Amino acid sequence: MKALKLILISLLFSCAHQSNNFVKSGTYQFRGGVFENEKWTESLEFKRNSWFQELTLVFEALHVSLTSDSPFSKWLSPSELMTVNSCLDFKVTLLYTWDSSRISEGQFFEELKTYGYERISLPEFSRHLRMHPSYEKLALQRYHVYGLCQSRAIASDTNKPGVKVNFPGYKEVAF
Numbered sequence: 001m002k003a004l005k006l007i008l009i010s011l012l013f014s015c016a017h018q019s020n021n022f023v024k025s026g027t028y029q030f031r032g033g034v035f036e037n038e039k040w041t042e043s044l045e046f047k048r049n050s051w052f053q054e055l056t057l058v059f060e061a062l063h064v065s066l067t068s069d070s071p072f073s074k075w076l077s078p079s080e081l082m083t084v085n086s087c088l089d090f091k092v093t094l095l096y097t098w099d100s101s102r103i104s105e106g107q108f109f110e111e112l113k114t115y116g117y118e119r120i121s122l123p124e125f126s127r128h129l130r131m132h133p134s135y136e137k138l139a140l141q142r143y144h145v146y147g148l149c150q151s152r153a154i155a156s157d158t159n160k161p162g163v164k165v166n167f168p169g170y171k172e173v174a175f
Helices: 002-016 071-075 078-085 105-113 123-131 133-137
Strands: 021-035 038-053 056-065 089-097 117-120 144-150
Touching: 021 071, 021 123, 021 133, 038 071, 038 089, 071 123, 078 144, 089 105, 105 117, 123 133, 123 144
Parallel strands: none
Antiparallel strands: 021 038, 038 056, 056 089, 089 144, 117 144
């Protein structure tokens, strides 16, 4: 009986010292779209990474690669489309931050800058995206919409291919 109590107490203390920071991943879909007299049924599927501290959502990034042959590119203004076409890789990104003293948009952009990505403004695309029924359904009203343009390739110092985001106190996340 004493051994069982000792094991339970050890388990309790070991769990109490675990980090309460964790990252969840998933997807969000925007199905279909409309631009002027055109309508399409294709989906824009955002990859989602959410950084939590205990049960509080501290930071969230949704992203999707967008090319000029996607029907959703019709939402881009001519100058936005010209920027997209000049990028090696282009992503539409939605960001949410609960408390910028913990994880900020600036920290996020600095992480991606090491991979050659620069933040660009997408006012026209943002207006169309915000009018999509899924935007309100997914409660994205407090999210900021940005473009990420990779204008130059950066050689990775690690053997791990792809873009990684690493915030203090959290595991590294593939972006």
